[in-house]
Amino acid sequence: DAGVIQSPRHEVTEMGQEVTLRCKPISGHDYLFWYRQTMMRGLELLIYFNNNVPIDDSGMPEDRFSAKMPNASFSTLKIQPSEPRDSAVYFCASSSGQGYYGYTFGSGTRLTVV
Amino acid sequence: AQSVAQPEDQVNVAEGNPLTVKCTYSVSGNPYLFWYVQYPNRGLQFLLKYITGDNLVKGSYGFEAEFNKSQTSFHLKKPSALVSDSALYFCASASGNTGKLIFGQGTTLQVKP
Numbered sequence: 189d190a191g192v193i194q195s196p197r198h199e200v201t202e203m204g205q206e207v208t209l210r211c212k213p214i215s216g217h218d219y220l221f222w223y224r225q226t227m228m229r230g231l232e233l234l235i236y237f238n239n240n241v242p243i244d245d246s247g248m249p250e251d252r253f254s255a256k257m258p259n260a261s262f263s264t265l266k267i268q269p270s271e272p273r274d275s276a277v278y279f280c281a282s283s284s285g286q287g288y289y290g291y292t293f294g295s296g297t298r299l300t301v302v
Numbered sequence: 303a304q305s306v307a308q309p310e311d312q313v314n315v316a317e318g319n320p321l322t323v324k325c326t327y328s329v330s331g332n333p334y335l336f337w338y339v340q341y342p343n344r345g346l347q348f349l350l351k352y353i354t355g356d357n358l359v360k361g362s363y364g365f366e367a368e369f370n371k372s373q374t375s376f377h378l379k380k381p382s383a384l385v386s387d388s389a390l391y392f393c394a395s396a397s398g399n400t401g402k403l404i405f406g407q408g409t410t411l412q413v414k415p
Contacts, residue, residue: 219401221403223405230405230406230407230408231392231405231408233402233403233404233405236401236402236403238401243400243402244400244402279345279346281346281403283401283403285401286334286396286397286399286400286401287334287396287401287403288334288353290336290348290351291336291348291394291396291403292348293338293345293346294345295344295345296345
């Protein structure tokens with residue numbers, strides 16, 4: 189398995205533009221997580237899904253952020269409109285069986301909003 | 303509420319000395335505990351986990367961690383530090399009830415020659 193795949197690796201966009209981050213979890217994993225990493229806040233859990241259903245989105249900072257998981261092999265995190273303070277590294281992770289077998293992380297997307 | 307605390311922002315040790323990076327947790331149900339390492343401009347790499355069984359867990363690169371239920375701690379240890387161990391270390395917990403994975407704020411480990 190190729191692991192958790194995130195795209196793009198880097199994204200630079202102008203303030204006000206829409207940004208879409210993508211994640212392909214490991215096949216067979218039923219949990220998917222989106223995290224944001226910044227120097228100020230560390231690693232924050234934004235939202236997580238179980239069997240494609242959002243379970244907890246309490247970490248989503250504002251209505252400008254939305255996430256979807258239309259099927260077991262794909263998820264998106266969208267920011268519209270983007271702001272400079274959204275600049276961060278966004279990680280996707282997946283797991284099986286409520287974490288008993290561990291969690292696997294993607295390489296992350298480094299987002300810069302100018 | 304589920305939480306993880308890493309009380310030290312930075313730990314400094316000399317190469318060859320033992321190292322400890324501290325972690326305490328609060329979780330309902332059976333805790334699943336993890337340590338991850340992050341090198342500059344890289345993603346998170348799994349080091350070790352505690353799910354059940356022996357309280358001393360051995361992981362990658364010579365690291366180990368001790369689960370202490372009474373102190374709700376899961377400290378990361380290594381008998382002899384290497385300069386190449388210098389990185390950012392994250393402790394994380396998941397509840398066996400929910401599967402939700404929460405991270406501590408991270409501890410920067412600096413190993414000096």
